[in-house]
Amino acid sequence: METRKLLMIPGPIEFEPEVYEAMNVPTKSHVAPDFIESFGRSLEMMKEVWQCPNGQAFIIAGTGTLAMDLAGANLIEPGDKALVISTGYFGERYADLLKRYGAEVVILRAPVGMAVPLDIIENELAGGDYKLMTFTHVDTSTAVLNHPEQLGALGIKYDILTVLDGVCSVAAEEIRQEEWGIDVDLTASQKAIGVPPGLALLLVSQKAMKIWEKRDTPVGNYYADWTNWLPIMNAYEARKPSYFGTPAVNLILGLEASLKIILEEGLVNRFQRHQDMSSLFRSGIEGMGLKMIPRHMNLYANTLSAIFYPDGINGGKFISKINEAGVIVAGGLLPDLKSKYFRVGHMGRVNADDIQITLKAIEYAIGNG
Numbered sequence: 390m391e392t393r394k395l396l397m398i399p400g401p402i403e404f405e406p407e408v409y410e411a412m413n414v415p416t417k418s419h420v421a422p423d424f425i426e427s428f429g430r431s432l433e434m435m436k437e438v439w440q441c442p443n444g445q446a447f448i449i450a451g452t453g454t455l456a457m458d459l460a461g462a463n464l465i466e467p468g469d470k471a472l473v474i475s476t477g478y479f480g481e482r483y484a485d486l487l488k489r490y491g492a493e494v495v496i497l498r499a500p501v502g503m504a505v506p507l508d509i510i511e512n513e514l515a516g517g518d519y520k521l522m523t524f525t526h527v528d529t530s531t532a533v534l535n536h537p538e539q540l541g542a543l544g545i546k547y548d549i550l551t552v553l554d555g556v557c558s559v560a561a562e563e564i565r566q567e568e569w570g571i572d573v574d575l576t577a578s579q580k581a582i583g584v585p586p587g588l589a590l591l592l593v594s595q596k597a598m599k600i601w602e603k604r605d606t607p608v609g610n611y612y613a614d615w616t617n618w619l620p621i622m623n624a625y626e627a628r629k630p631s632y633f634g635t636p637a638v639n640l641i642l643g644l645e646a647s648l649k650i651i652l653e654e655g656l657v658n659r660f661q662r663h664q665d666m667s668s669l670f671r672s673g674i675e676g677m678g679l680k681m682i683p684r685h686m687n688l689y690a691n692t693l694s695a696i697f698y699p700d701g702i703n704g705g706k707f708i709s710k711i712n713e714a715g716v717i718v719a720g721g722l723l724p725d726l727k728s729k730y731f732r733v734g735h736m737g738r739v740n741a742d743d744i745q746i747t748l749k750a751i752e753y754a755i756g757n758g
């Protein structure tokens with residue numbers, strides 16, 4: 390039997406035993422009273438975790454890309470202007486996605502390892518007639534952290550909708566969605582939320598819901614249309630049965646368990662633990678003389694790290710040596726730089742032992758490269 394390896398990629402991550410236990414039950418009816426309660430509680434707890442008490446929560450079967458699609462499909466009408474702040478791979482994906490719904494997209498791209506300076510974003514917003522701006526909290530291809538508080542403030546100043554791709558951040562990086570004026574913060578279950586892949590999760594401000602209500606054109610995506618899902622979410626929150634598409638019953642049971650664990654730990658503690666684990670990992674990496682992709686201290690994500698391979702080393706071989714030492718890490722994701730770096734996720738239930746084991750495995754790979 391193969392021994393279990395430590396999964397240190399940017400999702401799926403290591404999940405809590407209680408999450409597996411909650412999921413490991415015979416599947417119930419999606420309208421069974423106790424399942425309705427689990428669904429309703431999950432919607433309520435999401436608002437606490439996102440710190441968005443008046444937002445509209447959605448739990449829909451799908452991946453993080455569907456969560457991105459839900460925001461794009463519902464908030465864009467043909468001809469709308471959208472500004473995409475790109476710090477890597479997922480910014481580019483958002484631009485492609487918005488174009489499908491007829492948006493006129495302008496992309497502001499940061500050089501690899503950097504963020505787009507605020508004054509450049511502000512200049513663009515001041516000169517353009519934008520409806521919406523997207524940005525990525527942590528871009529999983531570069532491990533660059535954006536500061537949503539500042540971008541939310543720009544959104545308020547220029548009265549546009551702000552959409553935060555929080556797939557690699559929600560429940561790990563600090564977020565105060567409502568206070569910071571972020572209209573949509575979206576994620577997927579398999580990242581810091583700590584549930585196996587299969588759920589798209591988002592919180593939408595009342596301002597964005599009103600703009601959606603006033604659309605002139607129908608939403609160009611049947612599955613993603615909030616017209617179909619809003620009554621379902623409202624029903625579950627009111628503890629009433631309802632149906633549009635069958636919910637992912639067992640995943641939602643896992644989500645309820647994980648949200649409970651997150652809130653029991655407390656958001657302040659949880660954000661702090663992610664910071665501590667990230668800096669522990671970083672100091673180990675720097676101690677080995679390796680370099681990270683983010684170019685400034687305040688751009689380091691707490692959920693993952695992107696690290697250049699040591700000089701003259703074959704990346705594929707390096708990763709398999711790490712694997713040999715019992716840890717699974719991810720390769721590069723940026724098309725131009727793919728073979729030059731690797732990525733280590735440190736989010737969710739990650740602890741100091743996991744970090745030490747991972748650092749040892751990387752050391753082993755360097756010594757046996």
Ligand SMILES: *Cc1c(COP(=O)(O)O)cnc(C)c1O
Binds near residue numbers: 529555
């Ligand atoms: C993982 C990720 C996505 C895509 O999520 P999927 O579940 O793979 O569709 C989008 N954005 C960011 C920032 C991510 O980390």
